[in-house]
Amino acid sequence: MSSLSPHRNSDEPPPAEDRDYSLRAVDRVCAILNLLQESVDGITLNEVVEATGMPKSSAYRYLWTLEAHRYVERDEATGLCRLGLGFLGMQSRHLELLRERVRPWLEGVRDEFGETANLGLLDSDHIIYIDIIESRRGVRLAASRGDRDPLHSTALGKAITAHLPEARVRELLERSGMPARTERTIVTVEDYLAELDKVRAQGYAVDDGENEADGRCVAVPLLGTNLPAAISLSAPAARFPQRDVAGAAKALRRIAEQISTRPSGEVA
Structure with missing residues (x-):
């Protein structure tokens, strides 16, 4: 007569040594x-x-x-x-913390210059707006949160891509194309790479009527966030002359430096 094995309920997990999930x-x-x-x-x-x-x-x-x-x-x-950036959806809390940290600074620079301040992020081959602090003026240059803009024609795009490897920049531009948004838009890869050399040298990027014919924007990267992000100030060109660009860039760089000195999870 053969011996019987002890009965085990089918709902019970197998012994630890038998498990392989x-x-x-x-x-x-x-x-x-x-x-x-x-x-x-x-x-x-x-x-x-x-x-x-x-x-x-x-x-x-x-x-x-x-x-x-x-x-x-x-x-x-x-x-x-x-x-890839597919993981950013899993880092939504990280992005929300970044937005919370940056918002008071953006509100301050908006009030200082009276123009719209933005937080943007590289999303695939475009820029996506994570936060916008709009100018209080009746006529203003402003996108909406979640809007997407090209890399090649925006100050945010230039500020971020200036700190990417050249091969990756070329790949992104090839994927997105470089359509002429205005008569001033950079439409060749080599000219764009030369522009990025200028961005790195001066520490900020400028969209001088390249994305909107009557707009001007200055941006700096947020290098201490471990995200491909940048902040910017945008305004109608008539209210934001070239002579004011360097001053706005200096204010934005102060913000970027303050953010970079804080731990990634700390909210300002």
Whole structure:
């Protein structure tokens, strides 16, 4: 007569030594994302293959799928992959903290100059407005929160892309195109790269009637936030002459420096 095993309720979990809840596909995705998170400059397809032991064709499909969902960005020129902006939705609290920290400063610079102040973020190949503190004047230059604008024609776009690798800037411009928004819009990659040299040298970016024919805007990057973000002041060009741009830029740079000296989770 054979012995019977002790009865175990089917709803009870198996003993710890018998448990294996892992899913191979999820394990592979986590391995790839861990590699991306640890990399500064990005990783290649071959590095994914070596680190995970996956066949090259499988690694390519995983990266392609992650890229399609914007969790991975791939540099067409170098083939390097890095974490994409799809994760920003998961960092909504981080963005909200940034908005809360920056808002009092933007209100201050709005009151100082009487013009609209903005907080913008790189989202794929465009700028998205995270916060806008509108001028109190009847006629003003202002977007709406959530609006998107091109990189190549805006001061916010220039301020952010000036601190990205050139290969990535070229890729973003190729993806978005460089349509002429006005007669003053920069429409060639080489001219835009030359403009970014100027931005880095002077520490701020200017949209001089390039996005709106009658508008002028100055922006500086928020380098201490670990996000591709910038702040700006925008106004009708008639009220914001070129002679006032440097002063506005100085005020914005003071804000950026104050924000950079605070821990990422600290609210002003």
